[in-house]
Amino acid sequence: MLDHSLGEADYYDPRDYAGILRRLMVYLIDSVVLVVLGVLMWIPFMFLIIAGVIRTDPSSVFWTGYLAIVWFYLAPIKRSRFGTLGYRLMGINIVSASGGPPSLWVMTMRMLIWVLTPFNLLVDLCWIGADSERQILRDCYLGTYLIKRNAKAVGRGPVSLTRYFAMSFAFAYPRVHRPKDADQL
Secondary structure, three states: OOOOOOOEEEEOOHHHEOOHHHHHHHHHHHHHHHHHHHHHHHHHHHHHHHOOOOOOOOHHHHHHHHHHHHHHHHHHHHHOOOOOHHHHHHOEEEEEOOOOOOOHHHHHHHHHHHHHOOOOHHHHHHHHHHOOOOOOHHHHHHOEEEEEOOOOOOEEEEEEEEEEEEOOEEEEEEEEOOOHHHHHO
């Protein structure tokens, strides 16, 4: 018997979850966008330095502004209905387990987990291959899914803790459980 104490969540057709190639393209496109934004942000500083207006190192101002832009792109914009350029071009959207957009807090935590933990690209890509919902570990922990933009939930199921033992780690995170007949979609 499943524990229902964590509530219920949506699940989607297995073909609606974003796979490895789409995610890789999103990483590539959004990385290029962030680099271009950084260069565009540096150009005014460069002209002001050349003109002699700025006589001290503007690095701290630049990096503070650039990190704010990175956060804005990877949290508020990514969770919006428009999404990042990578999400738009690859036709995917990020949703919470309840079906709506993830909260700003969840998106900020998703970005920080990417930067501050060992869940790197290689581990993420290996995990996607083994996960039925093609979630990376940070999505598993935060209850988010990358799905095709036009995907609709095919049902709701109880959420309980799932435990995995892999790579010398013991993982436990919330997972929606589909009814047995839902696997034959």
